[in-house]
Amino acid sequence: MKEPVTELCAHSLTGMNYRDKDLVNDLIGEATFTEVMFLQIMGRKARPVDIKIVDAVLVTLMEHGLTPSAIASRLIYMSAPENLQGAVASGLLAVGSQFVGTMENCSILLDEIIASADQQEAALTIATRYKNQKKPLPGFGHHLHKPDDPRSLKLLDLADSEPTLERHYIDALKLLSRAVDQVYARHITINATGAVASLLGAIGVPSRLMRGFAVISRAAGLVSHIAEEQNIPSGRFIWDTIDQAIPYTKRDTGNG
Amino acid sequence: MKEPVTELCAHSLTGMNYRDKDLVNDLIGEATFTEVMFLQIMGRKARPVDIKIVDAVLVTLMEHGLTPSAIASRLIYMSAPENLQGAVASGLLAVGSQFVGTMENCSILLDEIIASADQQEAALTIATRYKNQKKPLPGFGHHLHKPDDPRSLKLLDLADSEPTLERHYIDALKLLSRAVDQVYARHITINATGAVASLLGAIGVPSRLMRGFAVISRAAGLVSHIAEEQNIPSGRFIWDTIDQAIPYTKRDTGNG
């Protein structure tokens, strides 16, 4: 087997490197968390536009109130307060296929459009395929925000105001959006995960890694929920509320 | 039971709030990830000095090479690549008592010193107590970095260069450091978790919440490891190396 190497970190008696930077002299106090995170994840120094996009994405995905993720973290924190990291880990496990995972599925569709000789044709084909299969189209639709998700409009405006940003992913998303409206014969909003997919694609994040940014952002959101739980405990209230709201029903289990 | 409330987030048909800020108009594209994280966790708008300290702390704790945390994340990612969040969650569970937890234990000692009428006396008492019990003193000592951990020096220099930073925690740590050198009759370095404890204390982070910043920072570090694993797979190599390095030994289990 080929022996692996790591480019992420070197530590020695006199100091540490993060990639090719000296941690103490180049990074601590000199670079922001977003800049160093970008350097480590993407393997290249961030341009100002990269930071603008990553910050906007991380801010957008951080918080959405008392979601499954936040409820789980609060309950686990109540049960094991000596173990804050377990409470965060528990909530992070919700960053799965049903909500955040649509981001990478949308990105895969954008990859498909970009790789096509006739991009408009590809967008129409995708929209038609999902409509015929009656499956939700990743990156599109929102049960509350109609006609448009205000977060998506803001993220796309932000992208449009950045002249140095590569356009392929943004343009592919807009093309897909027009195809969707045409095929479904009504306007369906680009949702936040759709907009995020195109912005992260534009700065070079591959589809399979996108979920990582949601995980980092949500980790910060869940620490906020734990901080609030320390001051305004809700765990016991959640437990009692649900235990009372879901009644026991007896059903015969037979005699084998 | 008193019914809990949340101050973190409101969502409605037309938009979302993070605390008292409008997400779309006030935060996306307007504030950095560190700024919004601070707002959400601490419940107050960050001052420039808060951002300086939090960024420095998050950068310091992000990465330390192939640690237990990183090895676990890489192995879990190999086993369930469809589930990136599980790989990160797995590694975050290492943010426990043995390494990062020393941060909050050091902070509790600083709380004890600050609350004392005679702070110098308190520092000497603490140092003597740990020396007599032959227990490692949280925030002090490093098996590699002697005489001093360069990260700690940099972090404390940074704190000293911020005139608006509250001084109680920084001063308490320095007092404890002098007491340690006196009681142990040799110089023992303040390590990175000790310096981090005093800096986070100085901006108002309570001891019991400090570990949260390590979790956020490490989440970003672990996403870097997964990004590298996608390009330079190491999981199978780690498995084979350890399986061969730890031999099976047969021992009689008896007959009950």
Add this chain to the structure above:
Amino acid sequence: MKEPVTELCAHSLTGMNYRDKDLVNDLIGEATFTEVMFLQIMGRKARPVDIKIVDAVLVTLMEHGLTPSAIASRLIYMSAPENLQGAVASGLLAVGSQFVGTMENCSILLDEIIASADQQEAALTIATRYKNQKKPLPGFGHHLHKPDDPRSLKLLDLADSEPTLERHYIDALKLLSRAVDQVYARHITINATGAVASLLGAIGVPSRLMRGFAVISRAAGLVSHIAEEQNIPSGRFIWDTIDQAIPYTKRDTGNG
């Protein structure tokens, strides 16, 4: 460093060993799950009394309705159904200090009594210490079951009916129970975690490993909850119920 070995498993081209047993010839179809689990964890072949005790303990700890642990697992399953193991892992993280952890803390008290020259004196000292510090005594008290937790009575009856069972831990628990009633001047029930601690102690499980049996048992309980969630989904209902029950309150975050 001394190089570690493993006694748990050997695998080769022609088969596999679990400790000194051949997996295919000695265990599959020949031994129960509880027997093999005991062999692997404890390193000795189980006697009938070991199996009786372990089965009783695992059955007792498996299920307690819609607890924090079960609610977390159901919410994570809804969010990432492709990732059943993540849902179980999430709920297992609740097996912490506040509920199950009392088991090992009770066991540590029993260790203390057993090691004393005057056991009755030791039991009275412990009870007095907790009463004076107004701290909950691990293994004692239940907010619902008065005067006695029926699970504890059953578990202790079971222990008493096993003539080959070592008595030190059972006797120490009963001694502590009498001391508690005397010191508090009223009857306080031995609860399920107290009874479990004495039974596991009696078959040689060390305090620091006891929580492991709760984890195994609860893993089975959480798989039941996921099975039910597949047929009677509750995740969205839990989310909506809690999101509505915990209102947003706006508080001024200042201007930095």
Add this chain to the structure above:
Amino acid sequence: MKEPVTELCAHSLTGMNYRDKDLVNDLIGEATFTEVMFLQIMGRKARPVDIKIVDAVLVTLMEHGLTPSAIASRLIYMSAPENLQGAVASGLLAVGSQFVGTMENCSILLDEIIASADQQEAALTIATRYKNQKKPLPGFGHHLHKPDDPRSLKLLDLADSEPTLERHYIDALKLLSRAVDQVYARHITINATGAVASLLGAIGVPSRLMRGFAVISRAAGLVSHIAEEQNIPSGRFIWDTIDQAIPYTKRDTGNG
């Protein structure tokens, strides 16, 4: 929304029910862990053949030496020994698509065969499809065990010796096995996850729930690894070994 109910557990002042059984009178000391687990997960009282099959499956999947799962648990235990449940949770997150997940994918193929009018034709079609796509066929093949995985032979013998066991899944697997040998023009072994899929299918476990049994079994296996880690620590050795085996390589990250 339809309000959910639970059939798993009721608790009251005087006792507790697991489904329609009284915990204290019917289960503790009266039923084994496997019996109660089956009752709770499957919603029916287990027949002797159900217990035989479930025990055989749980024993087979419990242990496989120093796997990614076991290595992760040991490393997390070293980092946070106060938090045994986190170490188990960490390792369980490895029960994903790459190893254990093949069980449910094999089961889905068996469902496909059973639902076909011409089962032999269906089996040949499946084998041909996988061969043409050069994808690994779930439930078949093993890099070590040739010509046959001894665990599979034992599990299928066990099934064949149970006259009351429903035959559809077992027969479908054997049909698929013959089709595989014919289409690939050589013998490819049924592996352990293939045999497990057919046995669990035969007692009525749906494909989407099968992974749950692997999780329960592996939880017990990981507790064994933690018990061994308490007596023969390997965590620091694993860390040092891997840190030395994977060297740092410096690569230029550019100037943005």
